[in-house]
Structures are given as structure tokens and as C-alpha cells.
Amino acid sequence: MKDRLQKFLFEHAAVRGEFVDLTEAWEQVQANHAYPPAVTNLLGEMLSAAVLLASNIKFNGTLIMQIQGSGPVSLLVVECDSSLNIRATAKLAENAVIADDATLRQLVHVNGRGRFVITLDMNDKVPGQLPYQGIVSLEGDSLAEVIENYMQQSEQLSTCIWLAADHNVSRGLLLQKLPEKTGEDGLSQKTEEEARVWDHLVAISSTLNREEMLSTDIDTLQHRLFWEEDILSFEPQQPVFACSCSSQKVMDMFRMLGETEVSAALEEQDGNLAVNCDFCGKAYRFDKVDIAQIFAEDTGTSPAAGSKNAMH
Numbered sequence: 001m002k003d004r005l006q007k008f009l010f011e012h013a014a015v016r017g018e019f020v021d022l023t024e025a026w027e028q029v030q031a032n033h034a035y036p037p038a039v040t041n042l043l044g045e046m047l048s049a050a051v052l053l054a055s056n057i058k059f060n061g062t063l064i065m066q067i068q069g070s071g072p073v074s075l076l077v078v079e080c081d082s083s084l085n086i087r088a089t090a091k092l093a094e095n096a097v098i099a100d101d102a103t104l105r106q107l108v109h110v111n112g113r114g115r116f117v118i119t120l121d122m123n124d125k126v127p128g129q130l131p132y133q134g135i136v137s138l139e140g141d142s143l144a145e146v147i148e149n150y151m152q153q154s155e156q157l158s159t160c161i162w163l164a165a166d167h168n169v170s171r172g173l174l175l176q177k178l179p180e181k182t183g184e185d186g187l188s189q190k191t192e193e194e195a196r197v198w199d200h201l202v203a204i205s206s207t208l209n210r211e212e213m214l215s216t217d218i219d220t221l222q223h224r225l226f227w228e229e230d231i232l233s234f235e236p237q238q239p240v241f242a243c244s245c246s247s248q249k250v251m252d253m254f255r256m257l258g259e260t261e262v263s264a265a266l267e268e269q270d271g272n273l274a275v276n277c278d279f280c281g282k283a284y285r286f287d288k289v290d291i292a293q294i295f296a297e298d299t300g301t302s303p304a305a306g307s308k309n310a311m312h
Contacts, residue, residue, distance in 0.1 A: 005055055005084060005237040006218060011230040013197040014178040019218035020051045020239070022086075022170040028241035029088045030167065032281030037167070038102035039073055039090050044165025045143045046078045047088050048172030051239050052161065053118075053147075054080035061122040067138070068115050069108025072096035076108070085242035087279040104143060114138040116146050118154075151176075160202050164213035171213050173221070175201055201226075243280035250275050250284045251294050259295045266291055 003026075006019045026044060035043065046065055054063035062081040069075065073096070078088040092098070098107065108114040116138055121131040134154050140146045144161045151159040158177040165171070177198055204225055213221065222231075253275075254262045266273045266288060273286045286294075 001236060001238055003239050004218065005051055005239060006222070007055070007234045007237075008222070009232045009234075010197075010201070010226075011232055013201065013229075014194055015198060015201055016176055016178060018052050018055065018172075018174045019222060020048045020170075020172045021218045022048060022051070022239060023168070025086055025239050025241040026165070026168075026170045029086070029279075033089070035090055035092075036098040036102075037100045038098050038107060039076075039092065040167050041165050042067075042073075042104065042107060042143065043076055043078070043088055043090050044167075044170035045163040045172070046076060047080075047086060048163055048165065048170045049143065049147055049161060050078045050080040050088075051084060051086060052172050052174040054082065055084065055237065057082055057120060059120075059122050060124060061120060064117075064119040064121060066117040066119070067108050068117065069110075070113035071106060071108050071110035072098050072102075073107045080239070084237055084239040085244075086239050087241060087243050089278040091278070104138065104141065104146075109138045116150065118150060158198065160205065162205060162208050162213065164210045166214055169214055171218065171221075173205060173208065173213075173218075175205060201229075243277060243282070245277040245280060245282055245284075247284050250286075254286075254291070254294055259291075262291055262295075 002021070002023045004019075004021050006021075008017050008019075009015075010017070022044075026047065029043075029047065030040065046067070050063055050065045053065075057063060060082050062079055065078045067073075067076045072093050073090060074093050075091040076088075077090075078086070080086045105114075114137075115135055117133060117135050119131050119133045122129070125131075134150060136146065136150045136153060138146055139149055142163075144163050147161050148159055151157060157179070160175045162173045163171075208221070208225070216224075262273070266286075271288050273291065275284045275286075276282070277284075
């Protein structure tokens, strides 16, 4: 199993951990894009982070992680659902020039207006229920720091993350304190020993560097870091690339835009409207008859004679 999420517990510490290793799925994410190296690295880190976080959501749905930028990168989006289906994309500003070693701030936070958004979207929402959305500023020198700040604010759980990615592989490690036990009086039973163990595990994990994470499989990394610890490992899970785009979703987008705007776009493209999925590159094509049928269905009128199904 090349692509793997490995969860584990420290048997003598109130700490859980996760390693993620993405190679084939990460290759599929990049198959339809040619991003500059700095963008590839950041998007890969986001993808591993999304898998690490999404694996612990307690509902059937999707975790969506977005960075909206004010630099040469205007948007990065990664998605991971509760079955570990993943996809990702990035949008660059027009004529963007990006150095290979560009930092997070140089890519998306040039004018201090970049922001980081995590959305939890349930599949089975009740009427009127909206997705949960958390927004934090891009404070920190790395994506890992930004996510750690988010987790501290939203979950109030001490969390540390280490991320590394290039065009070949994306890997990540997460350590998180388990919720503190409380006594009958409702007060925390946290001990000095638990705090010491947490600090120790974070310290040894912080010896990881980017080159080591990129060149070393996660089994070896786990052994190098925690060979002195008693660890309980769970059955590994496999993240896979899967795009949820469909002709129906494109048609729903047309309905949101409205007939006037869609018809204008159709004329600009000489009567054949092409929409490509930003995530997988799949092309959806519609002609005048298709567009007429979409909006005829909304008004309840019959489409013109000779119309055909818009599902291609």
C-alpha cells in the first residue's frame, strides 16, 4: 500500500499520532497541472494535512481546506472526505512569477490579506443546516504553524504537525494530546508526568527535517523517532484520488449563474460552451440545445424539438 494513513497510540501516554504517505494519489492530483515547484510543495503539504485532519471527523462528509491569497497564488483548495477520497487544485494570478524557494508569505500573504479556511461539510444535513467553517489569519512561517494555530483555537487540543512535499511525495506527521481526564469535581487530572511526556514526544519529532521526511518511508520514520516508546498501531487506511465533478454539478452551476450570463458565454464560444474541472481536468461541453434544455427544465416548459440530453 503506497498511499497510507497510519494511526497509532502511545500506550503509556495520553497522546495519539498519525503518519500519512501520499505518492500515487499525489501523482494523480498533479496529472493535469504544471505548477511551479513552490506551489506544488505547498499544495502537497495541504493535501497531507487535510488527510491527517479529515481522518478524525465524526460524520459522513468532507473536510475542505482553502488558502485565499493576496500574492502570486490566489487560491489553493484541497478536499478529503471521510472515506479518504482526496483532490486538490491551485489558481495562480495572471502572469505570476514564482521563485522555486518562495515562502508561504511570498506565495499567498504578500499584503497581509491571505486567509486560511477550513470547512466541514456534512453529506446528510438537515434543512437549514450550514457547513461548519473556521477562518484564521495566516500567522506563522509555515503551513504547519497555521494549522496548529487553527487547531488550538477551534479544538482547544494541543496539536503539532510536520509536513513535507515535493512533486514525488507528500508526507505528514500529527501528534495530538487526548482530551484531559477530569475528576468528580470536574477539574483536570493532568499530571506533570503527562506534560513531560508530551514535551518529550514533540521534541524528538521536531528533529525531523524536510529532506528526511521526503526521502524516508513512514515506517522507518516512526521507528527512528519512537523506537523507545510502546506503540499501538491500527489497521492502515488508504487515501485515493477521486474527483466528485459531474455534468449535473456543472448544470447546477449554470442555473446559479442565470440564463442571461450563460447564454452570453455560449455566444462568446461560438455556440459550444466548454467547462473543464479544475481538479481532474475533465471537460464538459454544452451547445445551444443543451443550454436551452437546462433552463427549460427550470421553467417547466418543453424544450425545443430535436433537443438532446445535456449529459455528455
